[in-house]
Amino acid sequence: MADEKDPERNRWSARIARTAKVGSNLSGAGLSYAANRVFGGDESEDRNARALAAALGRTKGPLMKVAQLLSTIPDFLPPEYARELSQLQAQAPAMGWPFVKRRMRAELGADWQSGFETFGKEAAHAASLGQVHRATLPDGREVACKLQYPDMASAVESDVGQLKQLLGLFRRMDGSIDPREIIEEITDRLREELDYERERKAMRLYREMLEPKDFVHIPKPVEELSTDRLLTMEWVSGDPLNTYEDASQDVRNGIARRLFWTWWLPVTRYAVIHGDPHLGNYQVTDGGEGLNLLDFGCIRIFSPNFVGGVVDLYRAMLADDFDAAYAAYEKWGFTNLNRELVEILNIWARFIYGPLLEDRVRSVADGVKPGEYGRREAFEVRKKLKERGPVTIPREFVFMDRAAVGLGAAYLRLGAELNYHQLFEESLEGFSEAAVADRQTEALSKAGLSV
DSSP, rough: OOBBBBSSSSSSSHHHHHHHHHHHHHHHHHHHHHHHHHHHHHHHHHHHHHHHHHHHHHHSHHHHHHHHHHSSSSTOOOOOHHHHTHHHHHHHOOOOOOHHHHHHHHHHTTTTTGGGGGEEEESSEHHHHHEEEEEOOOOOEEEEEEEEOOOOHHHHHHHHHHHHHHHHHHHHHOOSOOOHHHHHHHHHHHHTOOOOHHHHHHHHHHHHHHOOOTTTTTTOOOGGOOOSEEEEEOOOBBBBBGTTTSHHHHHHHHHHHHHHHHHHHHHHHHHEOOOOOGGGGGEEGGGTTEEOOOSOOOOOOOOHHHHHHHHHHHHHHHTTTTTHHHHHHHHHOOOOOOOHHHHHHHHHHHHHHHHHSSSSBBBTTTTOGGGGGTTTOOOOOOOHHHHHHEEEEEEEEHHHHHHHHHHHHHHHHTTTTTHHHHHHHTTTOOHHHHHHHHHHHHHHHHHHHOO
């Protein structure tokens, strides 16, 4: 039953309506797919991908976000599909002003407009779960109001069922990866993304963790104008990363170095990652000297033991120690390991850890384009896994891997040349799982978060 105090919390009627809508849209994509298969042509896969992207775009909500997420995992989808689905997040159509007024009234009360000097009727940005409006407070502060679409809790539960069907089909067709743990991980993160109170706490957590790095700016939330489904925060401005692609090598290297600390310091000191590597979540400020970090809905808090496994595998790769690598995978939660499987997993590990293993200035991947980062290695791993049967990926691995690949793609886009080995070794100074556990407990307590 729905929560009587919160009629939008996973309503059965909304779930049923959602399932019908999603099923109808995907059925249309299926018909298009069948027609393309019959009539073929060199561009049939491109047409299939566009049809699927259009169908998912009409659904608006979690399944659309999942499709965009999957498009960032190297070689999980054919390149035509990855290219089309990666655009979904940026192309989400906004809801109109009548919807906005209803939602703001529901969250802040009938006189909600009295809390603002101005409020933009047109959305400044629209995504899969909500949209952002620019506003001004009576004291002159500019703010961003992130407003969640209605019935998203019901949509998550409905879309998860659709997702299980889609990935179940993928498993039967592909045979390299058992996606069940992936589904559970994505589902939990989606549920968290709907909780804007948790996101405000995550923003406090990141200000605490990154306090030593004064070049990173985290927007400040406005607590009195925020609810579980409305997040009002400081409006920040900066340049997208791609505007610095033609900057001097020193400037690009400086931006990449700051990106490294923004992402890795929370990992190695607190066992926390920013799980959404979308390039739009980073803004460059002060001519390359500063960064704005945005969107704290997908924050993954790990056990210190898991991050210990990350460090153990790094050291195993550094020493070319097969037995230590085997133990690190066990620590991560891989099951039914044998020598053959570990050798396959090491193909991916050597790719992910590659820039960290060489004590020299280098690019993150020589001669590779950002959109192709990791695809060759992922293809080789998938091919070998198909030959031996599906492997179950531990759920903690999903966002860690995705975020690391996203960060690498940002380095490629910048053409950065750094000594990643020295940076990583510096991030590990004083590392121990016990120290991480202590720091994590203290930081979470200050932010009001729990694991």
